Amino acid sequence: MKIDLVKVKLEPVNWSEEVELEKGDVSPDIVEISTVSWKGKVYYAYPFFVVEFDYSYSQVIRCARCLEDISTKEKGFARYLISWEVPYTEEENVRLKEKDLGVIVVTDRFFDLTSLLSDEIEMRVPVKVLCSESCKGICAKCGVNLNFESCDCEEEIDHRWIKLLNVVGGKDGST
Numbered sequence: 216m217k218i219d220l221v222k223v224k225l226e227p228v229n230w231s232e233e234v235e236l237e238k239g240d241v242s243p244d245i246v247e248i249s250t251v252s253w254k255g256k257v258y259y260a261y262p263f264f265v266v267e268f269d270y271s272y273s274q275v276i277r278c279a280r281c282l283e284d285i286s287t288k289e290k291g292f293a294r295y296l297i298s299w300e301v302p303y304t305e306e307e308n309v310r311l312k313e314k315d316l317g318v319i320v321v322t323d324r325f326f327d328l329t330s331l332l333s334d335e336i337e338m339r340v341p342v343k344v345l346c347s348e349s350c351k352g353i354c355a356k357c358g359v360n361l362n363f364e365s366c367d368c369e370e371e372i373d374h375r376w377i378k379l380l381n382v383v384g385g386k387d388g389s390t
């Protein structure tokens with residue numbers, strides 16, 4: 216959804232809509248994403264344009280250990296400041312880049328608000344997603360999901376450990 220900053224300067228713009236986002240554009244960690252409902256407003260408050268919006272959606276992401284799908288419902292609120300500046304000289308261009316973070320500097324009068332929504336959703340994806348804190352993951356040898364079943368590979372390792380412990384422990388009187 217593109218807005219015309221010249222118009223916003225004269226009159227605030229409100230919106231409420233459902234938007235389809237390309238999951239690939241949002242984050243490679245998202246397997247599925249629903250339609251996103253969002254509503255908000257953008258207005259001019261010297262010297263910035265203020266964008267505020269609420270959003271909600273549901274998504275499917277993958278557990279980092281067992282690779283099972285996890286469905287979550289998300290909702291949030293975001294606020295951004297936009298500074299619209301038209302650079303005239305090289306020097307000004309440099310100055311614009313040095314602006315403090317947190318303020319989005321644009322030079323075009325048309326601004327795509329949907330890009331803010333994509334950014335917001337991307338930031339909400341945790342670095343490491345786990346289906347549960349106690350997720351056992353998958354067996355590195357046979358690939359079964361250890362949350363649902365156990366495998367012989369695991370037992371094999373256990374036996375070896377027991378033998379090793381016996382050796383280290385040096386049972387009294389034996390051998």
Ligand SMILES: [Zn+2]
Nearest residue numbers: 278281346350
């Ligand atoms: Zn898991």
Ligand SMILES: [Zn+2]
Nearest residue numbers: 354357366368
């Ligand atoms: Zn296994």
